Amino acid sequence: MDGNDGGDGPVPARSVEGWVLFVSGLHAEATEEDLVDAGGAFGPVARASVVLDRRTGYAKGYGLLAFASWAAAAAARGGLAKDMGGAVSAEWAFLGGGGGGKRRR
Amino acid sequence: MESPQPAPGSSPPPSGDVFLHYSTTHSGRYGRESLTIQVSPTGRLSYNNSSGYKRGTPIRKDVTLSPAVLVELHRLLAESGVMELSDAAWPPPSGVGTAALEVVLDGGSGGRVKLRTETIGSLLDVVASTDADGLRVFYYVVQDVRCLIFALLGMHYKIKPI
Numbered sequence: 468m469d470g471n472d473g474g475d476g477p478v479p480a481r482s483v484e485g486w487v488l489f490v491s492g493l494h495a496e497a498t499e500e501d502l503v504d505a506g507g508a509f510g511p512v513a514r515a516s517v518v519l520d521r522r523t524g525y526a527k528g529y530g531l532l533a534f535a536s537w538a539a540a541a542a543a544r545g546g547l548a549k550d551m552g553g554a555v556s557a558e559w560a561f562l563g564g565g566g567g568g569k570r571r572r
Numbered sequence: 573m574e575s576p577q578p579a580p581g582s583s584p585p586p587s588g589d590v591f592l593h594y595s596t597t598h599s600g601r602y603g604r605e606s607l608t609i610q611v612s613p614t615g616r617l618s619y620n621n622s623s624g625y626k627r628g629t630p631i632r633k634d635v636t637l638s639p640a641v642l643v644e645l646h647r648l649l650a651e652s653g654v655m656e657l658s659d660a661a662w663p664p665p666s667g668v669g670t671a672a673l674e675v676v677l678d679g680g681s682g683g684r685v686k687l688r689t690e691t692i693g694s695l696l697d698v699v700a701s702t703d704a705d706g707l708r709v710f711y712y713v714v715q716d717v718r719c720l721i722f723a724l725l726g727m728h729y730k731i732k733p734i
Binding site for chain 1: 726
């Protein structure tokens with residue numbers, strides 16, 4: 468099973484197209500292209516989406532980034548925040564069941 | 573692998589303790605249609621969509637959201653102004669449809685709200701009502717919650733909701 472990052476971190480759940488990161492802290496003018504460009508540094512991006520604020524039309528501040536490859540997703544999770552700068556953080560969007568139930572916070 | 577470690581003296585990490593239940597029903601030419609979204613503080617997202625359209629079978633999805641997603645949802649709700657709303661002056665649920673939203677932040681210490689009204693078809697319905705400002709906040713927070721959930725479900729299951 469490659470769905471474990473080896474540490475005490477959360478165990479992500481596999482999505483239909485691979486492994487999905489939840490990217491938050493995006494700039495109000497961030498686009499899907501920005502996310503694809505930034506994610507592409509870690510491997511081929513399967514899908515990207517930046518959600519817009521329904522009232523203002525600007526980016527709501529978060530997006531989703533999917534990689535088919537586990538290695539690329541794990542690398543992007545560790546490195547995307549540094550690459551995109553500012554307040555950006557990248558975390559798994561979905562957690563696995565089974566042993567993934569125990570959560571701190 | 574680094575986890576976000578707040579510097580000493582900085583603000584505490586943002587909360588992701590959120591309970592949300594949203595449902596909307598509509599009775600019309602396709603029978604009684606309903607959509608339900610529930611997020612529990614453990615991260616469990618339950619999504620239900622049943623419609624008589626094209627004799628569609630109900631769609632049910634359950635997935636666990638990560639703490640990062642819960643923090644974003646918590647932030648979205650806390651910043652939306654929805655926690656200050658009251659449905660006292662809103663149109664009551666009609667025979668056509670109901671929209672209901674219940675939110676509890678931080679086990680209640682961050683606010684608790686339970687709102688019910690008739691299904692809002694468009695912003696024009698909002699503008700015509702007595703508590704237009706409150707209904708407008710409700711309308712947009714519902715849109716934003718639906719956008720977040722549909723974006724997540726779309727990525728996880730490749731569902732393309734209408």
